[in-house]
Amino acid sequence: MISKNDATGQGPWRRQRDLDLGAPHRMAWHLGGNPDGEPWLLLHGGPGSGANLSLLAPLDLRRQRAIAPDQRGSGASRPRGSTLRNHTAALVSDLEALRRHLGLERWSLLAGSWGTVLALAYAQAHPQRVQRLVLRGAFALSRREIGGLLQGAASGKTLSVPGAVWPASRSVALPALLARLRQLLQSGTPAVAGLRAARRWALLESRAAARGMWRALLGAGPVVAGARPVWAAQRRRERRLAAGFRRRGNRSDRTDQALRRKFRIQSHYLLHRGFVRPGGLDRAVRAVALAGVSVDWVHGAFDAVCPPQNSRRWQAQMERLAPGLSSLTFTRAGHLGHEPKTLAALREKVGRS
Template identity: 85%
Template sequence: MSKFDATTSSPWRRQRDLYRGGPHHLAWHLGGNPEGAPWLVLHGGPGSGANPGLLAPLDLSRHLAIVPDQRGSGASRPRGSIVRNHTAALVSDLETLRRQLGLERWSLLAGSWGTVLALAYAQAHPQRVQRMVLRGAFALSRREIGGLLNGAASGKTLSVPVTFWPAPRSVALPALLARLCQLLQSGTPAVAGLGAARRWALLESRAAARGLWRALLAAEGSVAAGRAAWASQRRRDRRMAAGFQRRGGRIDGTDRALLRKFRIQSHYLLRRGFVRPGGLDRAVRVVALAGVPVDWVHGAFDAVCPPQNSRRWHAQMERLAPGSSSLTLTRAGHLGHEPHTLAALRQKVRRS
């Protein structure tokens, strides 16, 4: 019998728990082939939590998937907590999990914010990383964060009403993030905090929809899958907006999840992910010089994280260690489940 109690049929059925001291319990899932190549799968956000869709690029008949909820995210407890919650702590959690599983090395699959955490982990523990597949790399730049929060990433046709937003578009980004933190940190949020969380959710959703739409406009030949993804995203937007209007100032389970998510996200973004200026470039350098191969996959129409992020880091790796990096630009936006991006991720993950 294997030391891993994993299952290919329903890897999400059993949630596991790793106590990390103080208040924190890390929730994580294990699935796939117990004897397969291990893949650590990192969710985005920060604060989003893991979901079964993250496993789509893997072949669970020959891969072992390890999927944690980062501190305060998803089912990790305390939910929404920012106490002792920073990037170095997340890296420590992952290394403790690796040791508990008795794995010598593992590969990393990550998207969006997850790419920041993957690079931070690989910088701290390069000898423990077999290879990495990184989608929609996030650079923690003012352009990315500000573009999302001021609505620029959503586009004019996908603008979101400013009700309950804590500051006008002209306010500097640090001041806006500080105000969002203040609104969202309360254990009993006021109507303004609830409104801010709802609007942030719509901004995220509609920025993703914009990338989908731009990809669809540029499509050639069959676009059925792209149209289906676009229609699904627009239905999600409409349901979300309608639900917020129906609920008004009343808080339900969906709102509580949003408040927890954006409490963590505002905490991290205000502090630029707890990464010092130039920190991600240094991490990429360490990864390249350590000989860790990286496949960068990025939607060419990503309205959240610009493709230039992956282009730049791919070029940096190739200068330092030729042949260590590959770059795939897909006809897609930011989301990992968009057809062209998912196909590219599957090709990169399943090649070995």
């Protein structure tokens, strides 16, 4: 975990800035590290999560510059939780507006999970502006990934939670489920059902991440140094979420408000499959390879959210098109970027000249 005071003497996050994207949207973004250092654009997952300090962990803030926006409607960007004119093409346009605002010729991108979709979309649209990509836990927007979290995993005994906010059975069509969740979460005056939907989604998400961590801990060989504290912290988060699920709703509760906003954005994007046409990610990988943009793929071998096969397939595709332009690293870890082996791999990839 990065403290509020790092080697720069200014803290990893300096004052939050805002960029006008045209009414009604304003994008919040943060700067960190060395103002004259190698620029890195950090893209958060979610969708809907917002930037946080853990995104900085792979960087050397003494020689690298971190630029971390909250994607449209996410985090501190305004209007918070808004899905109006919120789609992947708009997010790509927002990032390019930020680059121009900063006066940067090129930057490198570090992204994880949903952020890898946005990173590939940006690099496809603006390859001349991308130095290189480091992509962790690549997300394919597949039915297996989305349904596995919201339907299949939810029906397992270890992932059961109280309440019947939505059915766990795979007999319910995934688009219908996502449409129902989006409807529940769109309300400006949140009802109990919407509140419980957001809490349940957060709990399922946390437990899926924990499942990958646990499988990594049980893997062959000695326990990875530092893995047990990370696992313990994840379990504490899961217990808090489980306890919170049973609390009575409070419209002014900031945690509940943040969850509703996050999953409002997420249900919007997942319902529309990330606003990416079928085969779109394959085409983006192809375009990136043919443009000569290098990509380092890093993936937890026990990732229970985004299958490791995603990174394996796309790295193989790149290798066929542009041999030697990409690399693939599997780590003894689950989905999260701060798990020790994954974090070490990211630091190695980000740190190379």
